[in-house]
Amino acid sequence: MTQPSEIERLIEMMAKLPGLGPRSARRAVLHLVARRDAQLAPLARQMQLVADTARECTNCGNIGTADLCPICTDPRRANGQICVVETVADLWAMERASVFSGRYHVLGGTLSALDAIGPEELRIPQLVARIDEEAVREVILALPATVDGQTTAHYIADRLEERVALTSLAQGVPIGGELDFLDDGTITAALNARKPL
């Protein structure tokens, strides 16, 4: 061991973060220690603050620092649309695009009997309850195009059928994408979903 144990422990903890490995964690820790006042101490304070205050929005499952997240407390977002996503990361990806002006519902996973994840674990009953509570007109299913994702989409569609309009995200050619690099399934989906110019 070449570092004092406290720093070694910090490197080990950082190395467990997504996107980091032992080498990049060591580089990040060295960087922070060299800038203790400017970066390390503020980072530690901010992490403590987030650790103390971060919580799941009781309405949609987004992560915030209050019982209700800013999206759920914003009356302008109550436009009758709810976009259902698998994870908070998906919600943030949608928000980055700044194109959706409704609210979200984060499931926290997809249905998987093999992993013992059922509707109760996925906040599906809460979604069903929100339909009436928030006078929802349309539910947009933005779930992964995997077997589990599509099973979950079918399940939700079955539960909400005839109560609300159901739509799902389109599948096809990505913006800036070239046909030559697409797999057959994507090309088929894109062709089936073609629209008049």
Place this chain on the structure above:
Amino acid sequence: MPGLYLSHLALSHFRSHRRAEVAADGRPIAIFGPNGAGKTNLLEAVSLFSPGRGMRRAAVQEMSRKPEALGWKVVGVLQSLGHAHEIEMRCEAGGARELRVDGKSAPQLALGRLARVIWLTPAMDRLWTEGADGRRRFLDRIALSFFPEHGEAALAYEKAMRERNRLLKEDLRDPAWYAALESQMARAGAAIAAGRRAALDRVEAAQAAAETAFPAAELGVRYPEEMPEVEEALATGLAEGRRRDLAAGRTLIGPHRADLAATYAEKGMPAAECSTGEQKALLISLVLANARALAGEIGAAPILLLDEVAAHLDAGRRAALYDEVCALGAQAWMTGTGPDLFEALGDRAQRIEVTEAGGESHLRPL
């Protein structure tokens, strides 16, 4: 030459091969040597150029050379209709198999669109007399050779069915959850059934059109009970079968229960009742018909792996097999214990001798 073949193959720490290289020109390759020298290991490495677990259906860690168990690497240059692709498969000790095509990481299923590989192994000699599993796998390999997307449908079906079986075993009774899974099973299941039928049609047509020394087979897909092959009907069948499936704890209808039925056409005799020699001849006939149909469809014969194929054939049949393989223009990797088994090939094939010394295989191109 145009076509579909490996022009170079390199193995590192793969089974009995510490390091081995083969340079090939597209002709058939006759591999001979004593039992246990490592001939079939070469064929297994080539079988990995097709999606799946290879011709031995072995776990990736089993392929590591012992006792080092450092992991393994197989690299090949695949000539595919005038285009060359470098395909690299590797597995670190304790890790999963990784695939790179032309230096870029790729999923396993991508191989199905680049290479077509068909094999015949001694373990398949009992195909017609053992359980339906082996015949279903054989049928799916035929379908996969024509339709690379067959693999995706099979994976999707298998995943959804395992989920449904878990619900059945745990006696969960949420109709919406069942319906969601059955909808996925029905879509993938209908695609699987259609792919199998279309593939068999092509193989039967290729048998009928060919002049061959091997017997023709009448082929069909059979189920233990009626199986709707159309998506909506299959979804309905699954929904109606829930009560029965709950009692059984598993799904009782679907393409996972299919069996490949074959009849020796000339004699009108089911394959299972034919002699051992006739059963082998039927298998060879199907593999050749599969290859001919593919050659007509994609413009090149698939790579053939014929392990110990010459052993059960008399000299006349052997010569006929070699003539048909050469006429197809297929790169057939064939193994046998001695060079005499391949005499009839003359200069139409490359030859490699495989020997073993100190637990390590050695190749000697002749």
